[in-house]
Amino acid sequence: MAVYRPNQNARHNQALQFAIIAHANQVRKGNEHIPYVYHVIDVAEEVIYYSGLPIHELELAAVIAILHDTVEDTIVTVDDIRDNFGDEVAVGVAALSKNAAVEEASAVSKLEQLRESVMRVKASPRYVWVVKLADRVSNLKNFPAMWSREKIAHYLDEAAYIAAELGAASEGLHARLVHRIAEARRMLSIKA
Numbered sequence: 769m770a771v772y773r774p775n776q777n778a779r780h781n782q783a784l785q786f787a788i789i790a791h792a793n794q795v796r797k798g799n800e801h802i803p804y805v806y807h808v809i810d811v812a813e814e815v816i817y818y819s820g821l822p823i824h825e826l827e828l829a830a831v832i833a834i835l836h837d838t839v840e841d842t843i844v845t846v847d848d849i850r851d852n853f854g855d856e857v858a859v860g861v862a863a864l865s866k867n868a869a870v871e872e873a874s875a876v877s878k879l880e881q882l883r884e885s886v887m888r889v890k891a892s893p894r895y896v897w898v899v900k901l902a903d904r905v906s907n908l909k910n911f912p913a914m915w916s917r918e919k920i921a922h923y924l925d926e927a928a929y930i931a932a933e934l935g936a937a938s939e940g941l942h943a944r945l946v947h948r949i950a951e952a953r954r955m956l957s958i959k960a
């Protein structure tokens with residue numbers, strides 16, 4: 769069976785350099801000592817180690833993982849991604865970026881925003897689903913210090929919804945996510 773070797777993959781390395789530059793001035797929420805790009809590398813590693821995708825889809829998923837927050841969080845546009853990485857990657861990153869129009873319509877509740885974002889991922893190939901699962905696995909590793917118990921509990925409910933809706937794309941990442949949710953809920957109940 770072919771093994772995915774990121775260090776020998778030109779597009780993977782190009783994506784890393786692109787993300788490092790795009791997120792250069794950004795730090796993790798609630799932990800300003802951690803450069804933001806650490807998160808997207810973690811998401812790509814979750815995809816590579818646990819998604820179980822065949823190698824071609826795995827390469828696409830890893831590249832999309834590395835770039836998944838560039839459009840939402842930086843000045844990079846979907847057209848920039850398309851010019852540098854092609855249409856499949858651009859469409860994947862677009863599906864994983866918050867829809868600004870939906871977000872700005874204040875009538876749209878957080879729950880509807882989540883449903884809309886999961887729906888967009890569901891309409892995409894499964895190599896996009898696995899990035900959404902891996903993103904949430906990564907985000908459950910540490911919570912920003914300023915988050916309240918209620919906020920964390922709500923975030924875990926959202927994660928459970930994502931696991932239920934998208935888990936079919938990867939047994940490995942579904943298991944990772946379900947495990948993280950259970951662990952975090954247990955920690956929350958201990959802190960109470």
Ligand SMILES: [Mn+2]
Nearest residue numbers: 807836837903
């Ligand atoms: Mn992310």
